[in-house]
Amino acid sequence: MIQYSNIDFPAAVITATAKITSAFHRRGYTKPAAYFVILLLSYYLGYLSAVPKNPSDVRQQHYSATTTVNPPPQAAVDHYQFQTQCATPLPSHLVRQTILTRIFNGTSPYHGFPQPHIKPLLRQKRIKGWGSTGAVFKNLINKVRPTTVIEIGTFLGASAIHMAELTRQLGLDTQILCIDDFRGWPGLPNQFRDIKMINGDTMLLYQFIQNVVQVNATEAILFLPFSTGSTLDRLCEWGVLADLIEVDAGHDFHSAWSDINRAYKLLRPGGVIFGHDYFTVADNRGVRRAVNMFARVNGLRVKADGQHWVLGSL
Numbered sequence: 001m002i003q004y005s006n007i008d009f010p011a012a013v014i015t016a017t018a019k020i021t022s023a024f025h026r027r028g029y030t031k032p033a034a035y036f037v038i039l040l041l042s043y044y045l046g047y048l049s050a051v052p053k054n055p056s057d058v059r060q061q062h063y064s065a066t067t068t069v070n071p072p073p074q075a076a077v078d079h080y081q082f083q084t085q086c087a088t089p090l091p092s093h094l095v096r097q098t099i100l101t102r103i104f105n106g107t108s109p110y111h112g113f114p115q116p117h118i119k120p121l122l123r124q125k126r127i128k129g130w131g132s133t134g135a136v137f138k139n140l141i142n143k144v145r146p147t148t149v150i151e152i153g154t155f156l157g158a159s160a161i162h163m164a165e166l167t168r169q170l171g172l173d174t175q176i177l178c179i180d181d182f183r184g185w186p187g188l189p190n191q192f193r194d195i196k197m198i199n200g201d202t203m204l205l206y207q208f209i210q211n212v213v214q215v216n217a218t219e220a221i222l223f224l225p226f227s228t229g230s231t232l233d234r235l236c237e238w239g240v241l242a243d244l245i246e247v248d249a250g251h252d253f254h255s256a257w258s259d260i261n262r263a264y265k266l267l268r269p270g271g272v273i274f275g276h277d278y279f280t281v282a283d284n285r286g287v288r289r290a291v292n293m294f295a296r297v298n299g300l301r302v303k304a305d306g307q308h309w310v311l312g313s314l
């Protein structure tokens with residue numbers, strides 16, 4: 001008997017079909033009966049070709065072709081583990097001085113800006129953001145009236161400057177802490193040719209400072225020029241908490257997931273966390289997936305405000 005599962009399927013069908021047809025001819029059967037048998041044989045051969053020769057081959061194919069492999073239980077637990085307990089919250093009037101002391105040796109990072117070798121590389125004001133003046137900022141600032149804001153992902157300061165203006169209009173004495181490594185992303189200099197680069201060092205940080213100086217917001221805005229993960233963990237250790245936290249740094253799932261988890265621990269009671277790109281193409285399902293998962297795990301509700309997401313209680 002022919003081992004159909006070991007030979008090329010179309011060749012098997014053609015060979016067997018030819019043999020059966022001629023056998024029917026020799027025995028004088030009518031055409032419909034012959035066609036019926038051929039149909040049955042084709043169906044059977046199709047089934048054989050779909051049956052795994054070795055079940056482990058199929059398991060391998062399945063695992064390499066999909067991303068829905070269940071992780072081992074321990075790994076699943078690890079993904080939910082972030083720092084649990086932050087230090088006793090600092091009173092908001094001590095926040096600025098604490099950052100200056102802990103990060104900048106007690107000196108204002110605006111002092112002596114711009115250094116002579118940097119000045120010619122900067123534009124007087126160069127602001128660009130994404131959804132940086134959306135209604136969500138005004139809505140939340142009016143509602144929360146924050147004394148401390150943490151912005152995760154600042155770029156050229158468009159949204160931070162907008163928040164500084166909104167809090168000033170309300171007569172609030174708000175400190176806005178901007179966390180950004182000011183490196184942007186690979187390929188940034190090709191997209192923003194007017195932001196200069198020296199020896200691979202983009203002038204993003206300096207242009208951001210220049211923008212803040214230009215709008216007279218150096219008292220309201222302080223920057224923390226490091227990676228989001230390490231900075232949020234330090235703020236937690238130092239008890240630097242906020243009433244309003246905006247998340248708008250890395251947009252892939254893992255960055256957003258990590259930023260949201262770390263940031264949420266820094267919320268003062270009654271505070272609100274929100275972020276950009278819940279509804280934009282830049283999301284690429286990373287941000288939305290992270291936000292939805294965080295809400296599900298923590299029993300929160302995701303509210304949409306324009307392109308932004310806002311987390312609230314159920």
Ligand SMILES: C[S@@+](CC[C@H](N)C(=O)[O-])C[C@H]1O[C@@H](n2cnc3c(N)ncnc32)[C@H](O)[C@@H]1O
Pocket residue numbers: 128129130131132152153154155156157158159160179180181182183184185226227228229248249250255
């Ligand atoms: C979309 S931009 C922020 C835009 C800003 N919120 C606005 O609307 O004006 C994202 C910023 O996140 C920063 N960023 C991304 N991943 C980061 C990380 N892991 N640590 C620090 N900064 C990061 C980039 O340098 C970039 O400036």
